[in-house]
Amino acid sequence: MNQGNEEEQLQQIELFNKTLATYLEYERFTMNSLQKEQNTISGLYLKYGKYLDEKQILTKFKRLNEAVEKNSHFLHTVVASQLYATNQTETNFQKLFQEIVQQFSITEYNISRVRTIIKMVVRDWSSEGLEERKSSYGVIKKYLLEALPDLEDRKKFSILVPGSGMGRLAFDLVREGFQTEGNEFSYLLLIMSNFLLNSGLAVKELPIFPYVSDTDNILKIEDRLQEIKIPDTNTFEIPKDSKFSMSGGDFVDVYRKEEYKNTYDCVVSCFFLDTAHNILEYLEIIKNILKVGGVLINFGPLTYHWSGMNNEVSIELSLQEINEILIKMGFEFLIDEIKSTSYSNNQKSMHHTNYDCAFFVCKKTSK
Numbered sequence: 001m002n003q004g005n006e007e008e009q010l011q012q013i014e015l016f017n018k019t020l021a022t023y024l025e026y027e028r029f030t031m032n033s034l035q036k037e038q039n040t041i042s043g044l045y046l047k048y049g050k051y052l053d054e055k056q057i058l059t060k061f062k063r064l065n066e067a068v069e070k071n072s073h074f075l076h077t078v079v080a081s082q083l084y085a086t087n088q089t090e091t092n093f094q095k096l097f098q099e100i101v102q103q104f105s106i107t108e109y110n111i112s113r114v115r116t117i118i119k120m121v122v123r124d125w126s127s128e129g130l131e132e133r134k135s136s137y138g139v140i141k142k143y144l145l146e147a148l149p150d151l152e153d154r155k156k157f158s159i160l161v162p163g164s165g166m167g168r169l170a171f172d173l174v175r176e177g178f179q180t181e182g183n184e185f186s187y188l189l190l191i192m193s194n195f196l197l198n199s200g201l202a203v204k205e206l207p208i209f210p211y212v213s214d215t216d217n218i219l220k221i222e223d224r225l226q227e228i229k230i231p232d233t234n235t236f237e238i239p240k241d242s243k244f245s246m247s248g249g250d251f252v253d254v255y256r257k258e259e260y261k262n263t264y265d266c267v268v269s270c271f272f273l274d275t276a277h278n279i280l281e282y283l284e285i286i287k288n289i290l291k292v293g294g295v296l297i298n299f300g301p302l303t304y305h306w307s308g309m310n311n312e313v314s315i316e317l318s319l320q321e322i323n324e325i326l327i328k329m330g331f332e333f334l335i336d337e338i339k340s341t342s343y344s345n346n347q348k349s350m351h352h353t354n355y356d357c358a359f360f361v362c363k364k365t366s367k
């Protein structure tokens with residue numbers, strides 16, 4: 001192994017362990033935040049005691065703490081499964097957890113990502129996420145199933161899902177018989193999706209409490225304590241001889257390589273194009289990796305992820321400009337519609353965001 005490769009591998013291991021430490025530190029950080037919240041309200045007893053029900057407040061925080069403990073138990077299970085899978089010889093997981101945590105300095109920002117990820121689990125792997133999935137993944141699936149009604153054709157049809165997140169869309173396509181590859185660059189997401197896809201969990205085996213840290217737009221205390229049971233499906237129920245893989249890494253770094261040229265029959269970008277620093281680069285790579293006759297199926301808004309960030313390149317084109325560029329690249333539009341959906345919506349919140357998403361299908365017509 002050359003030195004460059006070795007260094008890169010060490011960096012990957014470091015990043016992997018830091019991600020595990022982030023999951024392990026969720027409980028400490030989140031309990032601290034809850035304690036601060038409780039202290040603030042307790043500080044009002046002297047002046048506003050007659051309006052506040054101390055017993056109710058104590059019960060509320062006791063229950064919130066219990067919910068955080070259960071989330072933490074879930075995250076510890078995820079971490080333990082990863083350590084088990086990476087052939088760690090140490091069997092005392094508590095000791096191993098401590099050693100990992102001690103190596104890193106985790107920030108509140110890192111933990112806020114974990115809280116977001118727990119909510120993304122609801123989108124992809126719970127019955128509560130079903131409506132949201134129907135109005136996004138469902139639209140993509142419907143198109144593909146109508147285009148390829150025969151299972152034997154689907155088995156030969158290769159799809160890449162970049163920015164596959166929690167992996168549900170890629171999984172659903174595998175379940176319909178397509179050869180599917182997901183791609184994701186966030187270790188937090190890769191580790192979580194790997195756990196959910198490969199642990200053989202029974203339906204509704206694990207409870208999570210995704211909204212326990214939310215303090216805005218809460219109608220009732222109970223809504224913060226919503227228990228969601230995951231997963232909603234058995235991930236081992238896929239057709240025989242299914243081809244399902246996941247690549248870890250930045251979409252640009254991985255797929256700009258020559259070896260991927262003219263490889264896929266389809267690229268499905270769902271809530272992904274706007275993650276680009278330079279969307280032209282994404283589109284060019286997609287064009288290169290598609291076979292002639294292959295299609296790009298896009299579903300998503302244009303909430304450019306790098307917009308407004310200092311020192312970050314962010315090219316923010318309108319949908320119309322993107323369509324014109326795709327045509328200049330040699331794509332022919334088969335479908336060009338707007339479809340409404342939400343993203344990681346908490347059904348019980350007072351706040352809901354809806355996106356009018358660009359749903360388009362375009363075919364690569366030339367090399």
Ligand SMILES: C[S@@+](CC[C@H](N)C(=O)[O-])C[C@H]1O[C@@H](n2cnc3c(N)ncnc32)[C@H](O)[C@@H]1O
Pocket residue numbers: 123162163164165166183184185186189249250251252270271272275276
């Ligand atoms: C908004 S989420 C969408 C996830 C999923 N497709 C869905 O619809 O729920 C965008 C995803 O793209 C991933 N992502 C962002 N930039 C990426 C890149 N350059 N390469 C690979 N994945 C990327 C993020 O980590 C995240 O999982």
